Amino acid sequence: MTSESAWRLLLDHVRPHRRTLVIAGVITCAGGLAGLAQPLAAKWVIDALSTREPVLVPIAVLTGLVIGAAVIATVGTYLLERAAESVVLVARRGLIRRLLRLPVAEVDRLKPGDLLSRVTSDTTLLRTAATSTIVDAANGMLLIVGTIVLMALLDPVLLGVTLGVILATIGLIGSVVPRIGRATEHAQQAVGEMGAVLERALGAFRTVKASGAEDRETAVLDRAADRAWQQGVSAAAWSSLVNVLSRLAVHVSFLAVLGVGGARVASGALPLSSLIAFLLYVFYLLSPIAYLVNAAGDLQAGLAAVRRTRQVHVLPTEPVAPIPPAPTAPTTGTGLAVEFHGVSFRYPDRPEPVLDEISFRLPPGGTTALVGPSGAGKSTIFALLERFYEPLAGSVVVGDRDVRDWPLAELRATIGYVEQDAPVLAGTLRDNLRFAAPLASDSDIQDVIARAGLGDLLARLPDGPDTMLGHRGVTLSGGQRQRIAIARALLRRPRLLLLDEATSQLDAVNEHRLRRLVSELARTTTVLVAAHRLSTVTSADRILVLEAGRLRADGTHAQLISSDPLYRQLAATQLHSTPPTSWSAEART
Numbered sequence: 001m002t003s004e005s006a007w008r009l010l011l012d013h014v015r016p017h018r019r020t021l022v023i024a025g026v027i028t029c030a031g032g033l034a035g036l037a038q039p040l041a042a043k044w045v046i047d048a049l050s051t052r053e054p055v056l057v058p059i060a061v062l063t064g065l066v067i068g069a070a071v072i073a074t075v076g077t078y079l080l081e082r083a084a085e086s087v088v089l090v091a092r093r094g095l096i097r098r099l100l101r102l103p104v105a106e107v108d109r110l111k112p113g114d115l116l117s118r119v120t121s122d123t124t125l126l127r128t129a130a131t132s133t134i135v136d137a138a139n140g141m142l143l144i145v146g147t148i149v150l151m152a153l154l155d156p157v158l159l160g161v162t163l164g165v166i167l168a169t170i171g172l173i174g175s176v177v178p179r180i181g182r183a184t185e186h187a188q189q190a191v192g193e194m195g196a197v198l199e200r201a202l203g204a205f206r207t208v209k210a211s212g213a214e215d216r217e218t219a220v221l222d223r224a225a226d227r228a229w230q231q232g233v234s235a236a237a238w239s240s241l242v243n244v245l246s247r248l249a250v251h252v253s254f255l256a257v258l259g260v261g262g263a264r265v266a267s268g269a270l271p272l273s274s275l276i277a278f279l280l281y282v283f284y285l286l287s288p289i290a291y292l293v294n295a296a297g298d299l300q301a302g303l304a305a306v307r308r309t310r311q312v313h314v315l316p317t318e319p320v321a322p323i324p325p326a327p328t329a330p331t332t333g334t335g336l337a338v339e340f341h342g343v344s345f346r347y348p349d350r351p352e353p354v355l356d357e358i359s360f361r362l363p364p365g366g367t368t369a370l371v372g373p374s375g376a377g378k379s380t381i382f383a384l385l386e387r388f389y390e391p392l393a394g395s396v397v398v399g400d401r402d403v404r405d406w407p408l409a410e411l412r413a414t415i416g417y418v419e420q421d422a423p424v425l426a427g428t429l430r431d432n433l434r435f436a437a438p439l440a441s442d443s444d445i446q447d448v449i450a451r452a453g454l455g456d457l458l459a460r461l462p463d464g465p466d467t468m469l470g471h472r473g474v475t476l477s478g479g480q481r482q483r484i485a486i487a488r489a490l491l492r493r494p495r496l497l498l499l500d501e502a503t504s505q506l507d508a509v510n511e512h513r514l515r516r517l518v519s520e521l522a523r524t525t526t527v528l529v530a531a532h533r534l535s536t537v538t539s540a541d542r543i544l545v546l547e548a549g550r551l552r553a554d555g556t557h558a559q560l561i562s563s564d565p566l567y568r569q570l571a572a573t574q575l576h577s578t579p580p581t582s583w584s585a586e587a588r589t
Helices: 003-036 038-050 056-100 104-109 112-129 132-154 156-203 205-210 214-267 272-284 286-313 378-385 408-413 429-433 442-451 455-460 478-491 508-521 557-563 565-574 583-588
Strands: 338-345 355-362 367-371 393-398 415-418 496-500 526-530 542-547 550-555
Touching: 003 038, 003 056, 003 112, 003 132, 003 286, 038 056, 038 272, 056 112, 056 286, 112 132, 112 156, 112 286, 132 156, 132 272, 132 286, 156 205, 156 214, 156 272, 156 286, 205 214, 214 272, 214 286, 272 286, 338 378, 355 378, 355 393, 355 542, 355 550, 367 378, 378 393, 378 496, 378 526, 408 415, 415 478, 429 442, 429 478, 442 455, 442 478, 478 508, 508 526, 542 557, 542 565, 550 557, 550 565, 557 565
Parallel strands: 367 526, 367 542, 415 496, 496 526
Antiparallel strands: 338 355, 338 393, 542 550
16 A cells, blocks of 8 residues: 555544544644743743833733643643544444454454454554644644744844754654654554464463463464564664654754854844743744654554555455344244255365365255265355355355345345354353344243253353353353354244254253254254264255265265265264275275
8 A cells, every 4th residue: 555545544534523623723723822922921021120120911921821821732632632532433433344244254364363453453543643643743833833933033043053953853854754654564563463373372272271282372472472572662763763863953953052142142143032032942842843753653653554454444345234133923934945056166275176066956944964074065065055155166046046146134134054163152141042133032032942952051040041151151061052052043033044063062862852943943944954973964854965075975864874885984983883894995896
């Protein structure tokens, strides 16, 4: 992204708050003008003392200017801080909306910790850059111009000395400021990488503990923190150099003015009061110059943040459409037909296809099981039905419509999906069950709790369905999490139900209960079950056997036992019967 583009984006953040910024700028400018008048008031006091005139009025004016400048600065600062918080709020809302609309394929490619860093850390850098920095820069320029004009009125010779020193310093500062932006961007990237490493460790916290990997993970995080520290120190070093140069310019100017001005006072060419006022203006320059220097550094940091947040905003998003509410009455009629026509698919980071020209048709209603070795493509079929991914070739049809012709929200509203890892979100049991059906009534919740076999869990929860389940449901067993995920999908009243390894952690009693539930649902819903435990699928109306992304065989359990060696081996292994030595060997006989 070019600097010009980054500037335009930064101004886009400013535009909604321009009225507040203008008011704050005017107020701050008024405070600056009050400060600008203070050296002249001080000169008035000195002249009155030297001529033995009354000093009450000059002192009162000087005091009023000091107090007025402080009050005005307070009001202006409040308005700027309020606008700054508004900028951060709008930026974070925009990023959050964008992130939650990203396709699954994009999120799978990115690092969650780095995305969190962009929402939290990078948006904070916009806080100053898009508000007070712009106002401070404008006021700094105005005050510098005003100071120079008043210096010219006091003594043009001393003004020439001052400008010579300051312009030389500005040349040096101009060569350093761009380095601040680059260093800040690198520092933010390093913070994002550290967040990604930390998210990985916390996401598998129990595995880290069980593996005794605390020290190893700490070392990885230490290295990431060190990289962030190195980049942060680099940015701080360049910022410090700019601040030192700005202060040095003022101090060198003061010494030069003191020397030249002292000679002019001694020669009678300049009154002493004018020299004192001029020296006060030299010191007064320190503040607006600091404004400009800090603004330059903050703007570079803000531009770096804009570039990083822009990287999220240019990512493709799913179409936004009103989400139809889940039905509140039991589903009537039949489920949806499902068809795959020559579908091929591979993940972006894998050269080999996960699905290779796979075709099948499932009529509405009934239960179909997908079986096969790990990596055969069972979960990928579910992902294509949900349009988490798009097929590279072929078409996926649900309910006689290509999934690409369905409004995305409507398609997903008709599908209930139980994921392989059965995620439970932080919140109450009621929150988790209503997650896919927020309008569900309490009686609906009680119904799915009973049907999914969660009654025993509910009886043990101290606050019933309003009991907090903890982060990712860590207080629950794997089987309880699976039953909650199943109940959540049932509450959606889907016409197509996808169960991905939904019984892998259920005990025999609850697995049997789920089989009965699936048989009941199959009368009004099309049910697809992916499983390794063949005990889950032996009663399915139809079984599809997948191998290496291809449909190998199709039939009932009895038909496949007698006709397909791979299925026979899977059945023998899973059902504890005597397995053949090799399904491939049988295939050759």
